[in-house]
Amino acid sequence: ALDIYPKKLHELKRRARRNGAHNLETRLIDSSKVIKKLHQKADRVLIDAPCTGLGVLRRNPDTKWKLQPEDLEKLIITQRDLLKDYSKMVKPKGKLVYATCSVLPQENDQQIKNFLDSEEGKLFSLAEERHIYAHKTGYDGFYIALLQRD
Known part of the structure; x- marks a missing residue:
């Protein structure tokens, strides 16, 4: 997952883990x-x-x-x-x-x-x-x- 906002990526990871998805890779678009x-x-x-x-x-x-x-x-x-x-x-x-x-x-x-x-x-x-x-x-x-x- 890519985003320009670090907080959104952090929240996405948290929600994914809570729902059993542990294979999510996030990258900040800087x-x-x-x-x-x-x-x-x-x-x-x-x-x-x-x-x-x-x-x-x-x-x-x-x-x-x-x-x-x-x-x-x-x-x-x-x-x-x-x-x-x-x-x-x-x-x-x-x-x-x-x-x-x-x-x-x-x-x-x-x-x-x-x-x-x-x-x-x-x-x-x-x-x-x-x-x-x-x-x-x-x-x-x-x-x-x-x-x-x-």
Whole structure:
């Protein structure tokens, strides 16, 4: 597991151990060298992308008041960069999962379409995607896309 926040990695390890998973390796992303070292080394990559969080408004109603239009623009750029950079870690025949807790097409379907149309994305195909909407399921809203590398 990779993250830019040491506290999140520590918490992840603690939760994994509590649930019986002892084979988890964590790495702090403190430079682009970490990602370059993992080029085509991962069978699976999960990108839990930073997002607007609009899928969890039921639990966090304040979000809609804090969010500014420029926040969405910055998040879309960050998401695009994560897809571009982290996709390079996926081995041939490997899988990449992209997930957000947003319901906005700009952060979800459109982000995946743009990635697949990009130079880095040409190595991948969309295997499956799911939209989970709070008003239909009673759960938080999410988006998940499974990409398969050729």
